[in-house]
Amino acid sequence: MTSQSDHEAYMERAFELAREAGERGDGPYGSLLVLDGDIVMEASNHENTDDDIAAHPELALARRGARELTPEERERTTMYTSTEPCPMCAGGMAIAGLGGVVYSVGAARAAEAFGGAAMIPCGEVFERCDHDATVVRDVREDDGLDIHREYRSV
Numbered sequence: 736m737t738s739q740s741d742h743e744a745y746m747e748r749a750f751e752l753a754r755e756a757g758e759r760g761d762g763p764y765g766s767l768l769v770l771d772g773d774i775v776m777e778a779s780n781h782e783n784t785d786d787d788i789a790a791h792p793e794l795a796l797a798r799r800g801a802r803e804l805t806p807e808e809r810e811r812t813t814m815y816t817s818t819e820p821c822p823m824c825a826g827g828m829a830i831a832g833l834g835g836v837v838y839s840v841g842a843a844r845a846a847e848a849f850g851g852a853a854m855i856p857c858g859e860v861f862e863r864c865d866h867d868a869t870v871v872r873d874v875r876e877d878d879g880l881d882i883h884r885e886y887r888s889v
Contacts, residue, residue: 737772737813742837742874745769745815748777749839750875750882752792753817756780757886766792766816768800768833770808776800792816793824793836801831810834813869817879818845825860828868835869839879848880849887 737745745767752765756779764780776799778792793816800809809832814820819842820828828836836857846853858870 746874749815749817752779753882763882763886764792764818766796768796768812768814770812791824793820794827797827797831820857822855822860825857829861829864829866837871839875
């Protein structure tokens with residue numbers, strides 16, 4: 736994993752992707768994969784525009800990473816994402832063998848702020864899948880919450 740300042744810089748790009756999704760009418764979620772300090776893949780939410788409830792950026796990147804990166808590269812890959820991965824996405828990340836995740840807004844915090852049920856934490860999903868991934872929480876959480884406030888329909 737990298738330094739806090741690196742986490743914040745990568746998170747800024749995840750926020751940009753989340754804003755792009757929000758501006759086109761999708762939920763404000765954006766993610767990227769970082770391998771050895773380089774952004775190698777990016778995705779944003781497309782649930783509404785693709786009419787696909789599974790079109791989450793985290794799952795899209797886990798699937799693409801599994802296809803395009805070697806197992807060794809996937810172990811060294813960190814996903815940066817604007818909001819904690821849901822259980823579906825965390826399961827995909829575990830199956831793909833990604834090395835870690837850094838997120839801004841936790842699922843419990845989002846549920847508290849905007850309503851809805853809190854999901855199973857991604858770290859718990861990783862544990863249940865017997866996947867040893869590093870989890871870094873709450874990077875620039877206030878900024879991530881602001882993006883949800885701006886684009887999320889409550």
